Amino acid sequence: xxxxxxxxxxxxxxxxxxxxxxxxxxxxxxxxxxxxxxxxxxxxxxxxxxxxxxxxxxxxxxxxxxxxxxxxxxxxxxxxxxxxxxxxxxxxxxxxxxxxxxxxxxxxxxxxxxxxxxxxxxxxxxxxxxxxxxxxxxxxxxxxxxxxxxxxxxxxxxxxxxxxxxxxxxxxxxxxxxxxxxxxxxxxxxxxxxxxxxxxxxxxxxxxxxxxxxxxxxxxxxxxxxxxxxxxxxxxxxxxxxxxxxxxxxxxxxxxxxxxxxxxxxxxxxxxxxxxxxxxxxxxxxxxxxxxxxxxxxxxxxxxxxxxxxxxxxxxxxxxxxxxxxxxxxxxxxxxxxxxxxxxxxxxxxxxxxxxxxxxxxxxxxxxxxx
Numbered sequence: 001x002x003x004x005x006x007x008x009x010x011x012x013x014x015x016x017x018x019x020x021x022x023x024x025x026x027x028x029x030x031x032x033x034x035x036x037x038x039x040x041x042x043x044x045x046x047x048x049x050x051x052x053x054x055x056x057x058x059x060x061x062x063x064x065x066x067x068x069x070x071x072x073x074x075x076x077x078x079x080x081x082x083x084x085x086x087x088x089x090x091x092x093x094x095x096x097x098x099x100x101x102x103x104x105x106x107x108x109x110x111x112x113x114x115x116x117x118x119x120x121x122x123x124x125x126x127x128x129x130x131x132x133x134x135x136x137x138x139x140x141x142x143x144x145x146x147x148x149x150x151x152x153x154x155x156x157x158x159x160x161x162x163x164x165x166x167x168x169x170x171x172x173x174x175x176x177x178x179x180x181x182x183x184x185x186x187x188x189x190x191x192x193x194x195x196x197x198x199x200x201x202x203x204x205x206x207x208x209x210x211x212x213x214x215x216x217x218x219x220x221x222x223x224x225x226x227x228x229x230x231x232x233x234x235x236x237x238x239x240x241x242x243x244x245x246x247x248x249x250x251x252x253x254x255x256x257x258x259x260x261x262x263x264x265x266x267x268x269x270x271x272x273x274x275x276x277x278x279x280x281x282x283x284x285x286x287x288x289x290x291x292x293x294x295x296x297x298x299x300x301x302x303x304x305x306x307x308x309x310x311x312x313x314x315x316x317x318x319x320x321x322x323x324x325x326x327x328x329x330x331x332x333x334x335x336x337x338x339x340x341x342x343x344x345x346x347x348x349x350x351x352x353x354x355x356x357x358x359x360x361x362x363x364x365x366x367x368x369x370x371x
Contacts (some may be wrong), residue, residue, distance in 0.1 A: 005090040006215040006222040009038025013204035023057035026204030027106025034206035047098025051080025051105040083363040106204030133189040136275035147292030155182035156299040157276035158195035165315025167343035173319040196276040198317035205326035227259030227366035252286035255364035267348040268310040270328040272355035336369040
């Protein structure tokens with residue numbers, strides 16, 4: 001039995017800090033844009049699924065009040081990263097509990113334009129960036145030990161994604177970045193440099209999902225959920241080599257198999273990238289590159305504009321902004337609807353998004369334009 005859900009609208013909030021705004025305000029603004037994009041009023045919404053922000057804000061009780069909603073069904077995820085939220089909404093639609101669902105996420109992280117030295121929220125900085133940087137440093141040192149790659153090889157990720165970001169007017173990081181520029185950057189936590197880590201920003205995103213039967217009734221090209229898969233290695237470091245996320249191969253294979261396609265059928269790939277080494281690991285764990293071969297693939301331009309596997313075409317978390325994968329889905333919607341402007345991947349019809357909750361959970365979703 002195939003999946004029976006599609007995304008029919010999306011919206012994003014202001015991506016510059018608004019004085020006095022909370023996470024819920026950003027999520028609500030994104031929701032208003034998503035409703036307008038879908039051409040409907042909030043009275044059509046009978047399901048609400050929210051993804052809480054890092055500080056726990058933005059749950060369904062709060063969003064219901066802010067948006068003035070009394071849906072037939074609602075729920076909140078502590079860690080939605082969009083893939084998990086989309087999977088949840090797909091299952092809710094299949095169950096019949098709701099047929100037109102609003103998904104929201106907003107965050108008031110305190111935007112500083114991605115400059116790691118000037119965070120207004122020092123507690124958030126140390127709570128999030130330091131652990132991510134430390135984990136990334138350990139991961140890459142292990143990766144170096146296994147495959148003999150260099151720090152320049154790691155830098156190829158940030159350089160390639162910056163090339164995409166320079167085509168994206170909404171990306172935080174627009175300055176040119178060569179591999180020499182990258183190597184000249186000071187360490188954040190050796191061997192990790194600033195361009196290897198995502199920059200925080202304020203903002204929000206929202207999606208409208210509905211059943212396939214209703215999807216054609218909306219004004220824009222629907223994007224159906226063609227395949228999805230998850231895994232939950234909750235034992236974390238009790239699992240062998242868990243920081244390398246080897247279980248993502250099975251997740252990718254099940255999502256692709258569910259969609260009835262292979263890796264070569266994808267027109268673009270989005271990988272959640274709070275740190276650059278995530279991209280190397282996950283390309284290999286998912287079978288898109290041989291073990292130790294992802295950096296050479298990226299350095300050769302295979303994931304850059306014009307390459308055979310366009311990857312993180314918005315610039316990803318590293319250069320666009322850190323939004324728990326929600327902007328990765330927004331980029332997929334733009335690409336599959338043919339609305340990505342100068343970075344448009346010609347003829348894009350199939351995309352996949354892969355994400356992890358650190359090394360605790362993994363997920364992948366295949367999206368298909370309903371041409």
